[in-house]
Amino acid sequence: MTRDYSYTSNSYNALMRCPASLGSKTNIAKPHLDRWIYLKDAIEEWLYNDALDETSINQARSKYANDLDPVQTKICDDLFETFRAIYPKTVGMSMSREYPPLPRSEARDLSEDEKIILSSWVQFEVDYGEKRETIKLRTGKETMDNLDLAILTLQKDTNETNIEINLTRGTVEELPLIDGASAILNDSFEQVEKYLNLKKKETIPGKHCNLCDRPSICGQYREIDGKKISNKDRSLYLTKTDLMKLETCSRQAAWKFLYGIPRDVNEEEVIPNYGDIFHAYTQKIINEFDNPLSSMGVNKFSEIISEESEEIKVKLLETYSSLVEQMSSYNNVQLKATEFPLGFTILSNPPQRKTEDETFDENIAVTFMGMADIVGRINNNTPVVVELKTGKERAIHQHEASLYALGASQATNEKEVVVLHVYMRPGSSKITERLYKEKELNKAKEYFVTKSMEISNWDQKDTLSPSYNPGSWCEYCSYETRCLDSRK
Numbered sequence: 001m002t003r004d005y006s007y008t009s010n011s012y013n014a015l016m017r018c019p020a021s022l023g024s025k026t027n028i029a030k031p032h033l034d035r036w037i038y039l040k041d042a043i044e045e046w047l048y049n050d051a052l053d054e055t056s057i058n059q060a061r062s063k064y065a066n067d068l069d070p071v072q073t074k075i076c077d078d079l080f081e082t083f084r085a086i087y088p089k090t091v092g093m094s095m096s097r098e099y100p101p102l103p104r105s106e107a108r109d110l111s112e113d114e115k116i117i118l119s120s121w122v123q124f125e126v127d128y129g130e131k132r133e134t135i136k137l138r139t140g141k142e143t144m145d146n147l148d149l150a151i152l153t154l155q156k157d158t159n160e161t162n163i164e165i166n167l168t169r170g171t172v173e174e175l176p177l178i179d180g181a182s183a184i185l186n187d188s189f190e191q192v193e194k195y196l197n198l199k200k201k202e203t204i205p206g207k208h209c210n211l212c213d214r215p216s217i218c219g220q221y222r223e224i225d226g227k228k229i230s231n232k233d234r235s236l237y238l239t240k241t242d243l244m245k246l247e248t249c250s251r252q253a254a255w256k257f258l259y260g261i262p263r264d265v266n267e268e269e270v271i272p273n274y275g276d277i278f279h280a281y282t283q284k285i286i287n288e289f290d291n292p293l294s295s296m297g298v299n300k301f302s303e304i305i306s307e308e309s310e311e312i313k314v315k316l317l318e319t320y321s322s323l324v325e326q327m328s329s330y331n332n333v334q335l336k337a338t339e340f341p342l343g344f345t346i347l348s349n350p351p352q353r354k355t356e357d358e359t360f361d362e363n364i365a366v367t368f369m370g371m372a373d374i375v376g377r378i379n380n381n382t383p384v385v386v387e388l389k390t391g392k393e394r395a396i397h398q399h400e401a402s403l404y405a406l407g408a409s410q411a412t413n414e415k416e417v418v419v420l421h422v423y424m425r426p427g428s429s430k431i432t433e434r435l436y437k438e439k440e441l442n443k444a445k446e447y448f449v450t451k452s453m454e455i456s457n458w459d460q461k462d463t464l465s466p467s468y469n470p471g472s473w474c475e476y477c478s479y480e481t482r483c484l485d486s487r488k
Contacts (some may be wrong), residue, residue: 026235032260038064104155218366240370244358263478283338322429342407343369402444405436
């Protein structure tokens with residue numbers, strides 16, 4: 001019997017980011033994925049339906065309107081309307097109900113009884129008699145993956161057109177035939193073969209962890225009390241930024257990490273600010289130079305910023321010099337890595353929640369993760385986390401420090417951690433030091449357990465269950481308009 005190793009472009013990219021990302025998955029709590037399924041079902045029902053247009057729309061809309069909350073229903077309404085506007089039903093078009101669209105696939109034999117299959121899924125196939133269109137339906141802003149394009153290029157029939165409908169952008173485009181499709185496929189097959197031959201599937205943590213289906217069980221972000229997490233437990237994943245937003249308004253944070261609500265603002269390419277530029281150069285000097293906090297390190301820093309404008313160079317050098325000066329009060333400073341992921345998981349079993357149809361009684365694993373600017377050791381080999389700030393000191397940074405301290409303690413199995421917030425502004429600088437021993441670590445743990453219970457009690461099917469809290473932060477919130485429209 002032949003064994004198939006099958007990967008879509010999404011799962012292929014996941015294993016390239018982190019080999020441990022494929023395996024038994026948790027019951028990930030992402031109801032916006034349900035919204036996507038409801039939307040596809042509605043579009044499919046509408047395309048199949050031969051009834052008058054308004055009737056077919058109402059029948060198709062019932063696929064999601066009866067099950068989703070008002071906010072998510074409105075999102076589906078908008079996307080459904082966008083699809084109908086850019087892809088209207090026309091005379092002569094038909095879809096078969098006999099099968100879902102099969103993925104376009106390329107295969108390579110590993111042995112007589114093993115092969116690798118790489119696939120690109122399409123959402124719809126529409127026939128027009130002598131020609132056929134395949135539709136890749138998307139709501140993301142990212143561009144189409146090269147592996148997807150390569151597979152579709154090699155699988156394309158002469159009478160077939162591959163199109164992409166992006167409902168976020170409101171666009172419909174014919175997908176191009178790309179050069180080098182065979183080379184892309186060959187390289188991908190070789191990468192999968194290397195992956196299959198790994199004796200141990202290494203965990204490579206990073207910002208991509210928020211895309212993973214198993215952040216609470218991969219072993220990177222261990223449960224803080226050593227509790228065993230199963231793939232039946234519901235998992236949630238929060239970044240440091242999400243945590244900070246929780247301190248001001250639960251809805252602002254929850255709508256991003258749990259419900260996946262599209263933002264009001266049009267997020268174009270972000271222009272790096274001074275803080276981003278400084279962080280990039282600081283990471284470069286620490287990763288490439290043995291003694292970055294010496295006078296030679298300052299000279300080296302001056303060299304690597306040489307292509308910046310004179311005004312920026314002066315500001316960067318002054319800020320870096322202040323970092324070196326502030327860190328000089330510590331002994332045996334060893335900076336090990338930059339942009340280092342630190343985090344942990346808390347498994348909780350909240351009180352039963354009841355709805356009209358169901359009773360929820362489940363364990364919920366909440367994973368907290370932040371990317372620390374710098375990690376290393378100081379003084380008597382004590383773990384240290386250094387967070388660089390080019391802005392003002394804020395009380396909320398205490399919770400950021402607690403996240404890093406617990407994460408570092410979990411990672412090193414040590415009961416003492418130092419977290420340094422270094423505030424660097426031209427003309428003034430300071431360090432806020434927080435020493436976490438057993439008492440401080442326990443207090444930090446209590447804070448995150450409380451947050452986990454709060455989060456666990458939200459109804460994942462009800463976007464409006466997290467509370468809103470009006471304040472000055474509303475002015476900068478990405479959901480201000482949608483939130484105002486849906487306050488109770």
